[in-house]
Amino acid sequence: MITEATFSRNFREKLLPAWNLHPRYLDSCGGARSGKTYSILQMFVLKALAEAADGSPAKITSVVSETLPHLKRGAIRDFKSIMQSWEIWNDRQWNRTDNIFTFSNGGMIEFFSADSPGKVHGPARDRLFINEAQNVDYETARQLFIRTRDRIIIDYNPVREFWVHEHIQGRPECVSIHSTYKDNDFLTPEQVAEIESNKGSGNWWRVYGEGKIGQAEGVIFDFTQIDAMPESSDMVETYGIDFGFTNDPTVIVHVKVHTGRKEIYVDQLEYRTGMLNRDIIRTLDAYKVPKRTIPIFADAAEPKSIAEIAQAGFNCKPSYKATRKAEQIAFMQQYKMFITKRSVEGIKEARNYCWAKDKDGRPLNEPQAFADHFMDAMRYAAYSPFADFRKSGHYKIINR
Template sequence: MLIQTTKIYATVDSAIKSGYKVVSAQGSSRSSKTYNILIYLLVYILQHPKTSLSVVRKTLPSLKGSVFRDFKEIMQDKFRMWDNRCMNKSDMVYTFPNGSFCEFFSTDDEQKIRGRKRNILYCNEGNEISFLEWQQLVMRTTDFSVIDYNPSFSDEHWLCELNKDSRTFHFISTYKDNPFLEQTIIDEIESLQYKNKVLWAVYGLGLQAMAEGLVFPDFEIVDEFPTYAKHVGAGLDFGYSADPTAVVRCGIVDNCMYLDELCYQTHMLTSEIIDVLKPLGLFVYADSADPRLIQEISNAGIVIYPADKYKGSVMGGLFKMMEYKLCVTKHSVNLIKELKNYVYEQNKDGKFINAPIDAYNHLVDAARYWTIGKIMGKVLIPKQYDKEDLGLY
């Protein structure tokens, strides 16, 4: 069986064969590090019977929505050996015919961190976990550990010390190491060099830096969206290929704005968007740029309002959001990432200007449309569009 990989696979393979106990994979956005590390580790445990592999991330929702999804895709499409009977969904353990197994858990699960030993540890997005959590996991790992991350942190982060350890093989990868990227994604990443130097360093060049000039520097992560919130509705930002379709539940409690990520997915058809929105039973406030989509969603029985994108609406909506304390549910992993990277643009002198970058803002935009439509009361009057409006002749 021939499986295409990038040079990250060979880099990890060489490090392990050289006897390193830890492989620290630092990388830019879309460098293929997670996908190729998984391919390597799955090949390894298939070649070594009765080997245990633990795949770990900070929270279970983020794990299920990222690295576990990649694992399943690799098993189905690359290895062509996925068997539902081998997957224990309740324990999140996949057992292979040779006696090896791969378990998935989050560091939120204290018992799993301090539980049984494993042969191999893989920490995905390792910059999210604490040093104590990493230490507890590594102490119970007998063969080797792999950790990957985007380097958006300061010099005080524990990963900086880990990378200096002689037992650690540290390497940096970028999107240029991934020959399978679509041009639209490459263009989006490279646009960062003209918008924000720090984000370009981290997500374009894979270099360590801290995001500066955050639009929302302070927000709180909460367990749940409160059932007693007022003005509850859904914000919707349309996407398709490079950009995801984003849906967020929004509501107000006193001076707090609660946000709850509901959908963040590319290549969604209108019918699939409707399938997400309909069970919510909420009024929807959406991007008004595509009247055809608005009409199709409305025809499905969903109350949807196109938010008014008046001149200055971007900063107007953001300023209104800033009047509240933002409270984000802990499983809103993509929204949390956006808020940590959504910054103001910089001019040629490196000074921040009063305009945010057009990146890391899909769920933020969805929340802004709800803010403009529901809180500020600025919506376009719904109407039945004729064929000419929709581009049909």
């Protein structure tokens, strides 16, 4: 059912008034959990439903993000949630292969990734939504713009200035809106408290709390996205686990290290809260992680969990201690890093993994202690095989 209570403050007070000004470009900047993506998808669904109801000509809306895994975890999941909550979802109208929903008048909402050249340079559309545009390059966006007949919406987290600020904002045909988590009525008190617990976290709070343009200073790792893990027998292969439960996710990663080429490859297998040890074991089984052979390095602060996973037959052992992170990071910075495109949450962490600062803004020799669960799991897996930590307080790098 569609009622007024269906829509957040973001939709009612910001997106809808801006849409009704009929701009060519609608620039939606916001912090974490502001509801901007969900609201924009609601708008496009409403337009498609209205056009189908009054027999208007069929129109095509394209929803584009950096990769298909990112779309499936974000915009496509939100789109299905909206359609199901409004009781209008129909499996027969959803093309799973091409990720297209067709309405009764032939209008379509399609989803494709910015790394699909054939679609970016392909047929035109009526409306365009670029989701998390800070991760899409300008040339790709420009190709999409020139093939869009009518309206364009762009949303993003303001992690830094990028092409929107240079080429779109300030145009007379552009309307800009800004939102934060306070514009999302549907967050639970626990979610709000979790966001606000980071008020002292400098650049993170500025970007994700206040929705203001950040300064990308002190990012620890550069990385390249890849489609899949390489098939190679001449690599050191491991897995890493960072335990969580209620608020923090449990993260499981697969890591391969090529010492000759100085390369680290990482694939996210799991990233979610509420996982018991039996759920972790099921996940390892589902991904066919070999038993008793390839090592799994897990957070050493959880010996009971490590023991239970080992009892299930896996070669699970404690990682090198969590202190002295800077030395471990320095070791890993000697390597080129590659992360699979499906590692959506991991990629977000890696883009925002920065050195902490003191109260005066001076950098510390320690990474920021939030949104680091994937990064910790990766560090356990990538560093531990090369460290001899049998003697407490002393270690050396092992040549492999």
